[in-house]
Amino acid sequence: xxxxxxxxxVQFLIMGLTWTVGLSAMTFVLGGFFxxxxxxxxxxxxxxxxxxxxxYIQIVQATPLLIIVFLCFYGLSFLGLHxxxxxxxxxxxxVYATAYLADIWRGCxxxxxxxxxxxxxxxxxxxxxxxxxxxxxxxxxIALGPTVGFMVQIVKNTSVTALIGFVELTRxxxxxxxxxxxxxxxxLTVAAMYxxxxxxxxxxxxxxxxxxxxxxxx
Amino acid sequence: MxxxxxxxxxKSYGAVQVLKGVSLSVGEGDVxxxxxxxxxxxxxxxxxxxxLEQFQKGRIEVAGHMLDGSHSGLxxxxxxxxxxxxxxxxxxxxxVAENIKLAPRVVKGVGKAECDEIVVQVLARVGLSDKAYAYxxxxxxxxxxxxxxxxxxAMQPKVMLFDEVTSALDxxxxxxxxxxxxxxxxxxxxxxxVTHEMGFARRVATHTVFMNEGKIWEEGPSEELFxxxxxPELANFIAPDLK
Amino acid sequence: MAYxxxxxxxxxxxxxxxxxxxxxxxxxxxxxxxxxxxGLAAAIVRTNGPKWxxxxxxxxxxxxxxxxxxxxxxxxxxxxxxxxxRMSAEQAALFAVSINLGAYSTEIFRAGxxxxxxxxxxxxxxxxxxxxxxxxxxxxxxxxxxxxxxxxxxxxxxLLGTSIVSAxxxxxxxxAGARIESQTFRSLETFLVIAAxxxxxxxxxxxVYWLIxxxxxxxxxxxxxxxxxxxxxxxxxxx
Numbered sequence: 001x002x003x004x005x006x007x008x009x010v011q012f013l014i015m016g017l018t019w020t021v022g023l024s025a026m027t028f029v030l031g032g033f034f035x036x037x038x039x040x041x042x043x044x045x046x047x048x049x050x051x052x053x054x055x056y057i058q059i060v061q062a063t064p065l066l067i068i069v070f071l072c073f074y075g076l077s078f079l080g081l082h083x084x085x086x087x088x089x090x091x092x093x094x095v096y097a098t099a100y101l102a103d104i105w106r107g108c109x110x111x112x113x114x115x116x117x118x119x120x121x122x123x124x125x126x127x128x129x130x131x132x133x134x135x136x137x138x139x140x141x142i143a144l145g146p147t148v149g150f151m152v153q154i155v156k157n158t159s160v161t162a163l164i165g166f167v168e169l170t171r172x173x174x175x176x177x178x179x180x181x182x183x184x185x186x187x188l189t190v191a192a193m194y195x196x197x198x199x200x201x202x203x204x205x206x207x208x209x210x211x212x213x214x215x216x217x218x
Numbered sequence: 219m220x221x222x223x224x225x226x227x228x229k230s231y232g233a234v235q236v237l238k239g240v241s242l243s244v245g246e247g248d249v250x251x252x253x254x255x256x257x258x259x260x261x262x263x264x265x266x267x268x269x270l271e272q273f274q275k276g277r278i279e280v281a282g283h284m285l286d287g288s289h290s291g292l293x294x295x296x297x298x299x300x301x302x303x304x305x306x307x308x309x310x311x312x313x314v315a316e317n318i319k320l321a322p323r324v325v326k327g328v329g330k331a332e333c334d335e336i337v338v339q340v341l342a343r344v345g346l347s348d349k350a351y352a353y354x355x356x357x358x359x360x361x362x363x364x365x366x367x368x369x370x371x372a373m374q375p376k377v378m379l380f381d382e383v384t385s386a387l388d389x390x391x392x393x394x395x396x397x398x399x400x401x402x403x404x405x406x407x408x409x410x411x412v413t414h415e416m417g418f419a420r421r422v423a424t425h426t427v428f429m430n431e432g433k434i435w436e437e438g439p440s441e442e443l444f445x446x447x448x449x450p451e452l453a454n455f456i457a458p459d460l461k
Numbered sequence: 462m463a464y465x466x467x468x469x470x471x472x473x474x475x476x477x478x479x480x481x482x483x484x485x486x487x488x489x490x491x492x493x494x495x496x497x498x499x500g501l502a503a504a505i506v507r508t509n510g511p512k513w514x515x516x517x518x519x520x521x522x523x524x525x526x527x528x529x530x531x532x533x534x535x536x537x538x539x540x541x542x543x544x545x546x547r548m549s550a551e552q553a554a555l556f557a558v559s560i561n562l563g564a565y566s567t568e569i570f571r572a573g574x575x576x577x578x579x580x581x582x583x584x585x586x587x588x589x590x591x592x593x594x595x596x597x598x599x600x601x602x603x604x605x606x607x608x609x610x611x612x613x614x615x616x617x618x619x620l621l622g623t624s625i626v627s628a629x630x631x632x633x634x635x636x637a638g639a640r641i642e643s644q645t646f647r648s649l650e651t652f653l654v655i656a657a658x659x660x661x662x663x664x665x666x667x668x669v670y671w672l673i674x675x676x677x678x679x680x681x682x683x684x685x686x687x688x689x690x691x692x693x694x695x696x697x698x699x700x
Contacts, residue, residue: 061617062663063656064624066635071656074648152527159529163628170531183539191528191536198527270583296589307584311602313681320598321588351683373588 005182010189016172017193023158023168026090028151031097038098039105044131053102060099066160068092073164089161089168097154104150108143109135145209152198152205159194169193220279221246221377221408222267227276229262236262237273238432244377244410244425249403251419251440252412254429255455260412263429264379267410268292268299281376297325300370300378304385306362308354314341314365315350318372326373340368344398360391364398371402378402380411396422416456420444428452470645471654481637482658488554488633489620489666495559496619500566505596507567508574518567525564531625533557538629554626554633562619569611573604606678613670620666621659634658 003009042053060068072092077083083091112135120130162171173190177183222244229237236259244250252260265271267280269292278285283295308317315337322328322336341347344364354362363383370378380399384392396415400422403409413419419426419440426440428451436443436452447453471478507518525533538553548556577600585595605612627635638655642648 059660062621062660064621064635064659066624066627067638067652067656067659070635070638070652071649074642074652077648156527156529159531160625162531170529170535173532173535177535177539182543183535184541184543187532187536187540191532194528194532195524199523202523202527268587270587293589293591296587301584301587303580303584303587305580307580309581309584309599309603311606311678316681321590324594324598325589351681353680369588 003179005176005180005185005189009176009180009186012176013169013172013186013189013193016167016169017197019167019172020155020158020169020194021197023086023089023093023161023166024151024155027093027097027154027158030090030094031101031154034094034098035101035105038102039109040131042102042106043109057099057103060096061103065092065096065157066163068096069160069164085161085164085166088164089158089166093154093158093161096157097150100150100153101147104146105139105143108139108146111142112138145205145207145211148201148208149205152201155198155201156194220244221248221281222410223277223279224263224267225277225279227263227266227273227278229259229266229271229273236432237266240276240429240432240434242427242434242437244408246408247406248425249407249409249423250411251423251426252410252429253414253416253419253426253455254435258429259432260429261381264301264381264410264412267379268296268301270301293325297373298376300373300375302363302366302370302378302380302383304382306354306359306366306386308362308366308369310354313351313353314346314357314368317354317365318369321369322372336372340371341365343371343401344368345394358391359387360394363387363395367395367398367402377408377410380409380413382412382414384413384415416444428455430455466650467647468650468654470647471641471650474641474644477637477641478634478654478658481632481634481655482662484632484637485620485623485634485659486662488551488558488623488626488631489662491555492558492562492619492623493616495555496562497566499559499563501570503563503567504570504574507571509592522564522567525561526568530557530561530622531628533561534626534629550626550629550631553629554623554631558619558623558626561622562615565615565619566612569608569615570604572611573608574600576607577604602677609670609674609678613667613674616670617663617667620663624659634662 038053038056041049042057045053069089069092072095073083073085073088116134116138117130120134125133158168159170161168162174165171167175169190173186177186180186220243222242224240224242227237227240228235238259240259240263242250242263252264254260262271266273266285267278269285280295281298283291283298285292285295308314309320312320315334318337318340319333322333323330328336337350338347341350344367346361346364346368349357349361349365354365357365367383383399384395387395392415396418399409399411400418403422411419411423421440423440425437426443427437428435428443428447428449430451436447436449443452444456447456503518503521506514507522508515510518534553534557537557538548538550541547541553581599581603582595585599586592590598623633624635626633627639630636634655638651642651645651
């Protein structure tokens, strides 16, 4: 059936947009949760743990997200676990986001000068207390800008799940294009919607980074 | 013939008037020290002379080149007017020899063999012949500044400008740089030095210029100027050094 | 678990894998060359150009950094023919990936250019160099050194991003994987092998970046005497 690109098309895309937002949020929560543990393990854990986590980060960061998505979607179903597209999408994006967020946050923890640990140690704080009251609050400040910046990557990268048939914004655009045959209008609208989602995050991320560098520079 | 003539130079940054009608004449072989409090406009004047700052009104004639506040002809001028900065500004990715060769090679098109000769020559003049292959971060501040002087000399300038070249140095390192400059003076180089080193100005400079509030407040032969300041401002300014 | 791994049917299609890997390497190398050229030009325009061109470069950067590569690819491959600009899948892929990298590298190059102290530029100008000569001899290498980790990180993301172009059936490694998967029905094995190849290519590219970095930022040592006195040490390799 051929239809014109009109208001109902936009409504259809907005439906896809809400799935993009939902999947992004889910990815961030899952990736953030696991990423935090891996970041701390990578920065502060025993050597064997550091090695395992570093290996995980290295491998994920050298594999295309699309391949990770395929591995989850096609591959694992053969192991007897069948994932619906949304679950496969969420799991694979979480695997991806965990690695990147862990790497970003490890950098932030390690950026805190050693003297801060020593100062906290001199105050007789326990290892956990040093982390809780001295290191993490400072690391958090540094981490805010890059973390928000990575949220932009997450939002954009949810589009990859369109290729396993999960109907988020990009897939909705593909479907709509099949109905309207107006690819230019459709994909320009899709791009505009992503932009509306991502640009404020990018802008916020830059502000946070500026604030951080402003503090250290003056 | 004057190597440098400044006539009625006015310069402002927005609403702030930095130079208020400065006129100065420097003869060939003269060594002129410019002293004054920070904010008196002395560095700004120096930077106007080789076009790093543009000015609103006035004329500068240096080494036969005319500056009228526009940008034309600047490169020709800069080939003949060397400048040494407070922060040395050596190029960190190049070793000493490359730092020195760069401008002769790319600006003047000097050939490789001649460039190498220039390096040997100018390094000898600043007493760093053994440092040709060192990188800037392997040198002390004083050595870096002497390389910066050598780099400037490599262009065979007719006039050299020194912008507070010892201000960033530890006291024990200023001596070697001042010695290098004193030797240039002896060799007859025309120089304008903005400096905080009163004793050096008095000993080495043929003339000293005292700047205050964007004007040349007082000038004259160095010995005379330091011995008999005519204005209370200059007397105040140099007083601590005479004690 | 009843499933048994069997890589044989996948590995039997080695020629497809090799072809796919080659296409991915070629596409990546071309996009990187083109993308960096675009990025450097846009960064110079953005920092030194007239107001209108700097604004234009800014719009380009934001537009491409805030939309997915996949959508850019669709817009270029399906949308541009609507405007009369038709290209093959491979051309569209090269175009999309390059222009995407161009946007990211613009910002990276810009950060590098701005990180060079103004005094360095003044020193160059004071020696009589033109602005272009200062850029080329004084600014580029130190700037590149500052941004090198960020830049090579972005190049890795670009390499991985090329897998997306399989969505318009441009030939590269992921598409080869999809073909093999549809022939063998060995999905897990196929994509494990594909992943391993991507990981190898990624590490190979990183090795190349590292070697280029060594060459670009190396320090020349004194010809004879100094070398005998002080042999090249680990500090040289680290820089």
